Amino acid sequence: MSSSNPSSTTEGECAAAKAADEAFAATGNPLPNLPIPPPLLSTTPGSWAYDTMSRRVDEEILQRTYEENEEEFQSPDFAEALSNMEALRNELRNAANTKLRHLLPLTEEQAKDPERVEEWQQWYDIMNPYVEAGDTWLTAPWMVTEFFVYRRFMEALGYFDPSNAATCMWDPFLKAKRAGLDTSFASAENLMEKVEALPNTKEGVELAAAFALWGNKMDLSIWPADAANSDVDVFSDVLAAAEKNLLHDDLITLASYCETLREEGGGVIDIIVDNAGFELVTDLALADHLVASGVAREVRFQLKSHPTFVSDALEKDLLETVETYAKLDASTYPFAKKAGERWKSYLENNQWTCHENSFWVQGAAMWEMPSKLRTNLKENCNLAFVKGDANYRRLLGDRYWDYTAPFQDVVGAYFPCPVCALRTLKAEVGCGMEKDQVERASSLDDNWLVN
Known part of the structure; x- marks a missing residue:
């Protein structure tokens, strides 16, 4: 095998990612000294990225998380979270055709928290090139979508929503970590x-x-x-x-x-x-x-x-x-x-x-x-x-x-x-x-x- 990482494996470029790179370069912030190559995408069947975004997150990670917390998810306090989680899973089951969207707008209560406002805006800026371009869970860069799916999961649960004490700041992975x-x-x-x-x-x-x-x-x-x-x-x-x-x-x-x-x-x-x-x-x-x-x-x-x-x-x-x-x-x-x-x-x-x-x-x-x-x-x-x-x-x-x-x-x-x-x-x-x-x-x- 060659010591290089051949471009023939890159699945093609994401136009929105290229535009985002150019916009960031214009800010004058420090960058690598070498020309920046294209990002990993999730569009090639058989690749780890494709399997992760089209199958693993839904069938293994979210399913296992549900099973480990079934008692909680079946309680009335988690009804909305369960419904939202199922909607997210449906997106992932049709990942190739589901266009990315922004996080939902902050509630009036959340908007009072400067940390929440800053975090929401950061995600808006990260996702905007791909939302505007109509990219899907598979056509946007893998790193972007893989991190975003967990932020969307937190949104589905109401992790940052103080209106539901049961799900606010509730860690669905705590049992696995313990x-x-x-x-x-x-x-x-x-x-x-x-x-x-x-x-x-x-x-x-x-x-x-x-x-x-x-x-x-x-x-x-x-x-x-x-x-x-x-x-x-x-x-x-x-x-x-x-x-x-x-x-x-x-x-x-x-x-x-x-x-x-x-x-x-x-x-x-x-x-x-x-x-x-x-x-x-x-x-x-x-x-x-x-x-x-x-x-x-x-x-x-x-x-x-x-x-x-x-x-x-x-x-x-x-x-x-x-x-x-x-x-x-x-x-x-x-x-x-x-x-x-x-x-x-x-x-x-x-x-x-x-x-x-x-x-x-x-x-x-x-x-x-x-x-x-x-x-x-x-x-x-x-x-x-x-x-x-x-x-x-x-x-x-x-x-x-x-x-x-x-x-x-x-x-x-x-x-x-x-x-x-x-x-x-x-x-x-x-x-x-x-x-x-x-x-x-x-x-x-x-x-x-x-x-």
């Missing part, structure tokens, strides 16, 4: 024992970042029994085992930069969070080490402002995770409990802070970041960790970049602060890879881009 949390303890106990023993060195940062990337897929069988007194070469062996499936690795550069932050008294580090459950625990473990080792004087968790993608983490998910771990049985999970107690103290002392922002749940490229958020990152953040596949896709605008396009030219050129992306491949989007690595991955697995 199930993930409840099954995380054993893996977390194993992980936190290792994190507690990490050295306050460059190798410690490398290992903590590797944990956050791989989670429980890392091979810890070669971890030394007495880690605190082990030679650094043993930690190198653990890292080497984790690196065999890496397509791009800047851990050494990352560790050197973090060492500089430590020497300067610690920096402000943001973690742009992806999922709740065990993945969130690995984010907390990374943040734990960054603070404990002196690399960070503050870690800011950037979290979603409403439920999305089923497992994505809100502030309340993070706080519940910390509280749950702090209350674990010390005789069963001693290291995980101790970690939870540390995490709680970090929050109480403002060494950890939580920040929800509507931008993190919107179908826009990260170079389209609102000026207020961009300025905050530029002026206050020394390093941002961007977690997960969906966030990575947004870093790249969900575009068909050449896989060997330098990360610095695609992302570093516009991102407002130093950035480290931690991502395992789940979609056909990528950059920064060496040609031989792409060829190696392709030869080992035909589905290397999505599994």
Whole structure:
């Protein structure tokens, strides 16, 4: 397979997306250094994007969400939400022919909330090119529609509507997220024992970042029994085992930069969070080490402002995770409990802070970041960790970049602060890879881009 991402796979261009790109370029805001390729669409049968928007969201995600919350949906308080949800599902069942629409106008009560007004206007601006062009759920860019369908689901439920106390701020994915949390303890106990023993060195940062990337897929069988007194070469062996499936690795550069932050008294580090459950625990473990080792004087968790993608983490998910771990049985999970107690103290002392922002749940490229958020990152953040596949896709605008396009030219050129992306491949989007690595991955697995 060629190391390029051939244009023959791009399904053609979306005229509205091209016009939106041109309009944004005219604003003078920072962009990638390279010509921006067309976005992924959902128009090709057999593609992951097509399957997601024409089948998976309805048949798997929304159906499972209904089944997990059937008691609630059958109650009188949820009658309107259920009807609205069914209408949304009908749109998706006919995704190829259903034209996109804007969010419904805000109610009089909602319009009194500046945050709601701002968020509604942001979505209006994102969707307007595609609504005006008559695009459907499949012909508009996949990133736009995939995020928008969750915002439409929140609209259907009345998530932001204070007139119905039962559905307002009700998380339809909470049961699924709690199930993930409840099954995380054993893996977390194993992980936190290792994190507690990490050295306050460059190798410690490398290992903590590797944990956050791989989670429980890392091979810890070669971890030394007495880690605190082990030679650094043993930690190198653990890292080497984790690196065999890496397509791009800047851990050494990352560790050197973090060492500089430590020497300067610690920096402000943001973690742009992806999922709740065990993945969130690995984010907390990374943040734990960054603070404990002196690399960070503050870690800011950037979290979603409403439920999305089923497992994505809100502030309340993070706080519940910390509280749950702090209350674990010390005789069963001693290291995980101790970690939870540390995490709680970090929050109480403002060494950890939580920040929800509507931008993190919107179908826009990260170079389209609102000026207020961009300025905050530029002026206050020394390093941002961007977690997960969906966030990575947004870093790249969900575009068909050449896989060997330098990360610095695609992302570093516009991102407002130093950035480290931690991502395992789940979609056909990528950059920064060496040609031989792409060829190696392709030869080992035909589905290397999505599994």
